[in-house]
Amino acid sequence: MVKIGINGFGRVGRLLVRIALEQCGKGTAGSDLPIVSIVNDPNLSPQCMGYLFKQDTFYGTFKKDIVELDNCILVDGQRIEAVQETDLTKIPWNKHCPVEYIVDTTGEHTTCRSASMHLRDGIKAAIVTGNSDIPIFIMGVNHTCYKPDMKTVSVSSPSMNCLTAMLRVVHENFKVERAMATAIHPISNSDKILDDITGSVCRESRSAIINFMPVRSAAPGRYVSRVMPELEGKVESTAVKIPVPCIGAVDLTVMLGKEITYDLVGAKIKEAADCYMKGVIRYSAEDLASSDIIGDPHSCVFDAKAGVGLQKNIVNLFSWYDAEYAFAHRLYDMVKYIASREVCVK
Template sequence: MNRPIRLAINGYGRIGRCVLRALLESSYRDAFRVVAINEPAADIPAMAYLTRFDSTHGVFPGSVEEGEGVLYINGQPIAVSHARLPQEAGWAAHDIDILLECSGRFGTRGQLQAFLDAGCPRVLVSHPANSALDVDYTVVPGINDQGLTGRERLVSNASCTTNAIVPVLHELGQAFGVEHAFLTTLHSVMNDQPMIDGYHHTDLRRTRSAMQSIVPVSTGLAQGVERLLPGLTGKVQAKAIRVPILNVSAIDMMLTLSHNASAEDINALMQSASQRHPALIAYSDRPHASVDFNHDPHSAIIDGSQTRSNGRGIANVFVWFDNEWGFANRMLDAACTWSQRLHPRADVLAADLSVGA
């Protein structure tokens, strides 16, 4: 057996911790090993505590121990640093294959290049780059992950919303054609919002209490969709609304289709997609609430009970997704595919995520 692919995590917040935990709860756990974590805002006791106990995903089903400059997760040592700049974290000492950049603080090529210069051979970014030119590739598993060659050094994993909606739009476009899509994201609160009103953000809406109001915010989802599905360029509009829940989000899709499709036609397509790509898309027509999808690893769960159509090309589709857990699993899928390109004989288990194959 080949040695495990060596991963490091920069930024041990919501996504960083979910990625580590998703790895240890997945079939990838023997293929990857997290060898280093850099977290500038917390000390090791706090990191250990929030690994053990998570208000959203529950108690960690394993062991977490603290050491001097190290966390022991299920007995495996992970070196810990607290650097604020990439060049201060000592990455070169850990023989890293891929760094997972989960802090959300670095979006330009110049900022990300600092990780390469500091000894990280490749960086997988947990958010969209500022522009397509700031990374070598933007990947959405199941859509274009087969385009990874292994020559890339900077790769973006797009956003949780892009990962949720692009596979669905791809399926609908292949079957019925999409003339226009208006996407409204209902997103759980995020850490750029305060618990009580405060001078917290230049966007004045985000100065308001996250848990007391529904808050409209800006979104780059339309650009993210068009970047991955260029055939939809100029056909997508989007808005986002933060809602006062801790986790699980939804996207309400209003569509103009090229070919008429009934609600039954659309649901049949989505059921078929969930059977063809069970790791990526799920389908249900039961009466759901958002909490039903907490800790769900799929990119998208189609709520068939909410599908609507006027039979004349106008349709409405509703998509649930766990914006933390689903996205963390997609980061692992992307790292898996990238690793296979780097080490074709590596013992990495690949999920069959391909949509439209």
């Protein structure tokens, strides 16, 4: 087993543990699947960790037995150490058992300097969320560019995973000349329930549960060239926060290098979803609504009925994503991929 530690036991962190346990249950004896050995969250006691892990409003009750002890939780008999440390340099990742990889789901440690604080006591790599100066790798898009000597990597954000998955397929088949994306973000625990004081952007201090609003800082387009350098200067984006939990979407309009039809673009996306982007993209011709996407593990659920052909070389494409469950799956996949590359090098 590949043993990992998680910093941050929020919604994505808890789902990551669920996924790891589910995958280990499906695996064969001796298989190198990630398994969570320790969780750090200074805001949660082991009792709260166990309760929030078991009960989830959107993803349902975890069916296996959970026991909360003084310094750990037992999930279906598997021991997960529970730590409440605020200083990254003092988290005892290897106090009880050797941990190889750290997954930081807080979204706070997005710089190389900050993420590197996890790299001690034999930790091989730290995988973080968010965008900064850390190399970004997105499963199905550029993850094969990862090199084993890279010690801090990012899986970016849910909207970036959705957007770049779509861009990869469209660009490889039709050549993207220009693109404009609107990322539609669900609410999260960092948003305001009621109007309150926040940072420098005044409207982000407004209630997120009864308003929707532009959020420029969350627009993913400026990071696309970090993942797909060939699209440097060709992709712009905006973002909107909506009062819907868990599920987001990307509305993408692209100008292509050749004349096409919307149906042809859809056919190529379906082909990719069934082949080289399987598990990353799902093609759907159903009449979907946001709640239909809850619990979908794909980075990008292409909604064939929601898009349209605008001109001979311009199409509008619409895709959904589960910002929590699908993103947790990509974190799990990235850990598994990094560990497999380590084995290959040996």
